Amino acid sequence: MLDKIGIAKRIAQEVKDGYYVNLGIGIPTLVANYVRADIEVEFQSENGVLGMGPFPFDGEEDADIINAGKQTITTLAGASFFDSATSFAMIRGQHVDLTILGAMEVSEQGDIANWKIPGKMVKGMGGAMDLVASAQNIIVAMMHTNKVGESKLLKRCSLPLTGVGCVKKIVTNLAVLEITAHGFKLLERAPGVSVNEIRNATAGQLIVDREIPEMSL
Amino acid sequence: MIKKTVQSVTDALEGVSNNMTFMLGGFGLCGIPEQAISELVKRDIKGLTCISNNAGVDDFGLGLLLQNKQIKKMVSSYVGENDEFERQMLSGELDVELIPQGTLAERCRAAQAGFPAIYTPAGYGTEVAMGKETREFDGKMYVLEHAFKADFAFVKAWKGDEAGNLIFKGTARNFNPVMCGAAKITVAEVEELVPVGELDPNQIHVPGIFVQRIFQGKNYEKRIEQRTVRIR
Numbered sequence: 001m002l003d004k005i006g007i008a009k010r011i012a013q014e015v016k017d018g019y020y021v022n023l024g025i026g027i028p029t030l031v032a033n034y035v036r037a038d039i040e041v042e043f044q045s046e047n048g049v050l051g052m053g054p055f056p057f058d059g060e061e062d063a064d065i066i067n068a069g070k071q072t073i074t075t076l077a078g079a080s081f082f083d084s085a086t087s088f089a090m091i092r093g094q095h096v097d098l099t100i101l102g103a104m105e106v107s108e109q110g111d112i113a114n115w116k117i118p119g120k121m122v123k124g125m126g127g128a129m130d131l132v133a134s135a136q137n138i139i140v141a142m143m144h145t146n147k148v149g150e151s152k153l154l155k156r157c158s159l160p161l162t163g164v165g166c167v168k169k170i171v172t173n174l175a176v177l178e179i180t181a182h183g184f185k186l187l188e189r190a191p192g193v194s195v196n197e198i199r200n201a202t203a204g205q206l207i208v209d210r211e212i213p214e215m216s217l
Numbered sequence: 218m219i220k221k222t223v224q225s226v227t228d229a230l231e232g233v234s235n236n237m238t239f240m241l242g243g244f245g246l247c248g249i250p251e252q253a254i255s256e257l258v259k260r261d262i263k264g265l266t267c268i269s270n271n272a273g274v275d276d277f278g279l280g281l282l283l284q285n286k287q288i289k290k291m292v293s294s295y296v297g298e299n300d301e302f303e304r305q306m307l308s309g310e311l312d313v314e315l316i317p318q319g320t321l322a323e324r325c326r327a328a329q330a331g332f333p334a335i336y337t338p339a340g341y342g343t344e345v346a347m348g349k350e351t352r353e354f355d356g357k358m359y360v361l362e363h364a365f366k367a368d369f370a371f372v373k374a375w376k377g378d379e380a381g382n383l384i385f386k387g388t389a390r391n392f393n394p395v396m397c398g399a400a401k402i403t404v405a406e407v408e409e410l411v412p413v414g415e416l417d418p419n420q421i422h423v424p425g426i427f428v429q430r431i432f433q434g435k436n437y438e439k440r441i442e443q444r445t446v447r448i449r
Contacts, residue, residue, distance in 0.1 A: 037384035046318060048388045058446040063247065064375075064387035070245040070298075071445035081387055083394040083422075084244070084270070085326045088319030092337065096299060111342075115315075122315070123297035129345060130319035133338035143332040164342035 002173045002190045007141050008032045008111040009149035010217050011100055011171050015041055024101030025069040042095055046127040051079025064182055086126040092134045103142045105157045108204035110179040111160035132163030139178050144172035144201045151203035153184055174198050183207050188215040218413050221381035221431045222348050228255045229404045229430045237266040240370040240396040245442045248389030249278045251373040252406045252434040266290040268365055270392055272302045277440050294318035320362050328399035334363045349388035367400035377407035378416050383423030398427030406434040
């Protein structure tokens with residue numbers, strides 16, 4: 001089974017040379033730390049920066065330079081700042097190659113819910129609805145089950161949706177899955193996790209049509 | 218040169234009153250119009266509708282107006298990390314319209330640019346699109362979103378000149394440029410106000426035509442919400 005860092009490491013393998021990538025808050029933010037050093041990638045943050053670098057050293061943080069998670073950041077050579085309309089022009093206009101974000105639920109049709117639990121919690125959608133409505137390649141990073149052990153991979157989402165039929169791939173602590181017309185297609189198992197464990201933790205339709213390899217990290 | 222300078226935040230907020238609609242720049246606490254917010258708290262005007270990506274934190278930014286119960290309605294994309302906001306929203310004391318962040322930016326820009334409405338794919342198929350006109354273009358569905366209408370836009374820039382030209386720093390730019398000229402009156406506060414001729418016209422982010430009043434703010438706190446550092 002993977003921890004959050006393991007999920008980030010596996011997703012980092014999906015990041016290819018020349019990609020502009022938008023990382024959501026939480027596990028997705030960690031992905032930047034594990035991208036291969038020999039490829040050129042630029043990270044976009046929807047609050048208005050392209051070419052994000054690592055966190056600053058203590059004492060060098062600047063209140064005017066943050067990421068979408070409101071964390072202090074640095075920029076790399078070649079970086080640029082821009083306003084929010086320009087930022088979402090990059091996103092809506094499909095100039096960003098890969099979007100990685102977290103979710104509370106994903107359905108077997110690729111619907112995603114991640115912004116609201118009616119009556120209990122409302123954080124807001126932030127930029128997530130714009131991202132999922134337009135991005136061509138969306139990977140969800142999340143735990144396979146919630147805190148009380150219920151599957152987050154469902155036949156239909158029970159929570160208010162963020163987007164419809166948009167998720168392409170999911171990387172969880174248990175598996176890598178692809179959304180297909182017939183359901184969640186199992187691609188890889190996390191180290192030490194059996195297909196049965198994945199099946200038991202998946203409420204939606206799970207497709208296992210071949211020998212499932214263990215992921216290599 | 219058409220002069221836009223006013224002497225103080227008090228002069229800059231001349232004409233604000235109860236039940237008005239305001240746009241406020243900033244993302245989290247980054248690039249928020251600190252001085253205008255303090256002045257609004259001081260004036261204690263109520264029944265406000267505030268269009269702003271976030272609502273500050275409990276004790277800073279728009280959170281101060283929320284604590285003071287001056288806000289009737291918030292139009293935002295993200296309200297996390299603000300307990301008082303969440304409490305007022307869940308209890309029904311505060312009316313909240315949550316909209317996608319890109320839609321928020323574009324509804325400001327539409328108001329600035331003279332578009333009555335725009336079509337966006339964001340929110341299609343979700344509760345955000347409920348009751349709104351939708352339309353198909355080239356096989357994809359879009360939602361019609363209307364331009365905002367606001368009485369004042371309060372923005373914060375890094376540098377500005379007497380003609381109202383603005384330059385922003387880092388990610389403190391965010392929603393500020395798209396709110397300029399999107400309300401009846403745009404009030405810009407800057408860290409450094411310089412005479413005309415000192416800013417390079419090639420470097421201006423927002424031309425002064427979009428700004429009606431400009432003043433230099435004092436003692437910016439520029440609070441950091443999530444101080445995150447790495448080990449040397």
